[in-house]
Amino acid sequence: LIVDEDGDAILKQLYSVDTGTVLTINTKEKKLYNGDKELMDISSAYTPQKMEFMKAGGSYAIVFGKKLQTFAANTLGVPVLKVFAPSQEISHKGQGLTAVEKIFNKNAVGTSGATLHAGSYVRVEVNIVGSQDTTGLMTSQELEMMAAKVISPIVDGGYQSGCHTASVWDDKSKENIPRLMKFMNDFGLITARHPDHKYKPMTDVIHKVLNDLTVDDWAIIIGGDSHTRMSKGVAFGADSGTVALALATGEASMPIPESVKVTFKGEMKPHMDFRDVVHATQSQMLKKFGGENVFQSRIIEVHIGTLLADQAFTFTDWTAEMKAKASICISEPETLIQSLEIAK
Structure with a gap:
């Protein structure tokens, strides 16, 4: 941190990359x-997986190759041979599991x-x-x-x-969105706008709809929005490519994140809204850790x-503002049933 004589921080440009600068990767x-x-x-960026992608000319061949190999091995009842670069596996003997670790272990392939x-x-x-x-x-x-022609079964x-x-709803949207909705509807997705106008447009935000679709506490959700947070399971925002692979293969590859409980x-209190609890959580966390998020x-x-x-959705949605990777709100069976009844 660079400061002046009064102790105030100074913004100093150490280097810049101007438009047109050509950088070379050897x-x-x-x-x-x-x-x-x-x-x-x-060199640290050259992981075995990335080297494999480079040799294959892209990630698609590897992703679909792994998918086909796993499917074939399971169908034939034979072990999966180690022909692809092994993924990093960290296992601590005798150590318990966080909620996200339990979900990842259950859904791992x-x-x-x-x-x-x-x-x-x-x-x-991915669910x-x-x-x-x-x-x-x-x-x-x-x-x-x-x-890919249809959503993964x-x-x-x-x-x-x-x-x-x-x-x-400008001219660009009027041109592009109907085309997008038709493609995704044909692909097998529920679409906010029906290509043949069989129902009125649904304008609810994406993470709210995904939250209503999710019923399993063990689910993994992938959404093309940074605020992809669910009251059930664990949800991650993702780029368009990850969303495409999840739709086509029903799988995603990612590291298991650390957790904060x-x-x-x-x-x-009766006069309080759960949003008050959310703000208090942020305030207490910053106070306890000296302003560190x-x-x-x-x-x-x-x-x-x-x-x-x-309430869980209010909390998990806020975690995106705190730059958390995701959030998990564990529900007791009775609470989950009550939530599903409310969502009907």
């Missing part, structure tokens, strides 16, 4: 160059069978997938590049939203068990 030396000047060593902990990079089966309307066209293009549900363009004590890039887990879906 794949043999695994270094980044600007002309003849070496900028940095990037193609692992060694060891109990996996945070830091492991794994393939997992619910949501495509956002501003990135949906890119998702549809990537599905076409894969020659192992996906419980898929949704194509129309919430972002609904508020700005949040607990509540006492009873909420310990939620960033981690999973926030709430184990109280009695939060109804609307």
Whole structure:
């Protein structure tokens, strides 16, 4: 941190990359160059998986190759041979599991069978997938590049939203969105707008709809929106390519994140809204850790068990603002049943 004589921070430009600057990656030396000047060593980025992608000319061949191999091995009842680069597996003998670790272990595909902990990079089966309307066209293009024709049969549900363009229904939206909705409807998703206008447009935000579609506490949800947070299961925002692969294969590859556990004590006063609890959580966390946001890039887990879906969604939706990777609100069976009744 650079400060002036009064102790105030000074913004100083240490380097810049101007438009038109040509940077060179030397794949043999695994270094980044600007002309003849070496900028940095990037060897740590050359993981076995990325090297495999480079040799295959892209990730699609590897993703579908793994999918086909696993399917064939399971169908024939034979072991899966180790022909692909192994994923990083971290397992601590005798150590318990966080909620997200339990969910990932349950949904993991193609692992060694060891109990996996945070830091492991794994393939997992995905239950619910949501495509956002501003990135949906890119998702549809990537599905076409894969020659994918229909949503994976192992996906419980898929949704194509129309919430972002609904508020700005300009000429560009009128041109693109009907085309997107037809493609996704034909692909097998529930679409916010029916291609043949069989129902009125649904303008609910994507994560709210995905929240209503999710009924399983063990579900993994992928959504093309940074606010993809659910009151059930664990949900992750994703780019258009990850959404496309999830729709086509029913799988996603990602590291198991670390977790931070949040607990509540006492009873909420009648005059309070759950949003007040959310703000108090943020305030207490920042106070306890000296202003450091310990939620960033981690999973926030709430184990109280009695939060109804609307309260849990309020909390999990806020975790996106705190830059958390995702959030989990564990529900007791009675609470989950009550939430599902309310959502009818």
